[in-house]
Amino acid sequence: MIKTDVAVIGGGPAGMCAAIEAANAGAKVIVFERNLSLGGQLVKQTHMFFGSQKQYASKRGFDISKILRDQISQNKNITVMTNATVIGMYEDGVLTIEHDNKYKKVLPRATVVATGASEKFLPFNNNDLPGIYGAGAVQTLMNVYGVKPGDQVVMVGAGNIGLIVSYQLMQAGVKVNAVIDAAPRIGGYLVHASKIRRMGVPILTSTTVKTAHGTECVEGVTLVKLDENWKEIPDSEFYLPCDNLCIAVGLSPLTELMWQIGIEMAYVPQLGGYVPKSNKNMQTSRPEVFVAGDASGVEEASSAMVEGRIAGLNAAKFLGFKTTDTDSKLADYFEQADSLRSGPVGEKIRAGLKLAELD
Amino acid sequence: MRIEKHPILTFEKGETVTFTYNGTVYSGFKGEPIASALHANGVRTLGHTHDKHRPRGLYCAIGNCSSCLATVNGKPNVRICVEPLTKGMVVTQQNGRGVLKND
């Protein structure tokens, strides 16, 4: 049995920040990451971040990932186990993991769940044809491995991920035939939308996918216009060729482990689906289990990092590791989280978080 | 399908190695996921379903969705979107559930 103060499940931006904070407060931390290296989705994010200096504004995601990784490798209180998938979480606090093909048990005194999210899918005819990929898959292929997902793409979803990934596709030399969205308005930031429009890509709202075509791989797609009640308009179908149909319709939190130990959950559409209820300190209905990042509700990378810091500090504090600046740091992180979620763009998230509050 | 020029990214590439997929020899970079090497060679159909025999490709590319399962060196149901490529790997398309062999 491996023993530690804090176990962090998932080495994305949320998990890395949680580990750093808990370790700096004095706790011994182990990070379990199922991939071969830390970074989570950050490693494929090539755009510059918004926010303030504290949130690494104007740095690119993959550079932020390197900064956090370096801080972790220099921290004596943190052990990183990669190729380590946490497969079970039990009532007595034990975690079971598969590490380098071996089954192991871990007994932490507190746990931070930072497992991230998985991509949502869309129902339409032939939606299982090869060449129909999630936006994250497209990002992974082209930004991490340098492989083009196709030669011409139709992007489904005009939220920030759909818009950003369309831009990244063009940077990689791939043609984007159109960005479509079933909603009557573009969901993402207008700066991103204008940028790709200027590059000649039409953004078609009130439009959805009817059928994908192809035998072994996708070769094209029939799209259809929607009326104000989201009903298909008769005879409005049209065809676009594509060898890659990219689905960017959102993410759902990866919460299986928390279901396993009966943590109180809530269905919150604004946060991507079922999420664990948590308090301001990112503590769940099991007091020794904290949550951060997409696993607690899908937002974006900057808020995932702040949530990670809040969860890590509180996990340490829960175990009695408290330094003179714990409270001032926490106050700062709460303020940063609030500012990231302020204004009209944060409205949906704020409403969602209310529904996920642990009472 | 490799990206030759990119305005902000450079790609670290491992040593070039060969492997087989359904008996055909391909090359890829050591350490990249098998599915990425196949994709770079234009191979996107990675299997067929057990019941309706519909073609399957990758979907998430981060090991979540299990759409890319294949048999690697005799072991079935390997998620080839995250399994690193090594020299001489024998990868075969899996049609259906795959068969576990006794050692």
Ligand SMILES: Cc1cc2nc3c(=O)[nH]c(=O)nc-3n(C[C@H](O)[C@H](O)[C@H](O)COP(=O)(O)OP(=O)(O)OC[C@H]3O[C@@H](n4cnc5c(N)ncnc54)[C@H](O)[C@@H]3O)c2cc1C
């Ligand atoms: C594919 C994808 C692309 C995205 N692109 C963008 C973008 O361009 N810009 C943006 O702002 N946001 C993007 N997001 C949104 C995302 O909210 C954040 O960018 C951020 O990465 C979330 O951080 P996280 O640490 O919560 O999750 P992740 O970054 O997903 O990290 C979770 C980590 O946990 C690991 N893990 C999961 N389960 C286990 C387990 N059982 N055992 C061990 N390890 C496990 C995973 O391998 C992963 O490394 C994207 C999300 C996804 C899924």
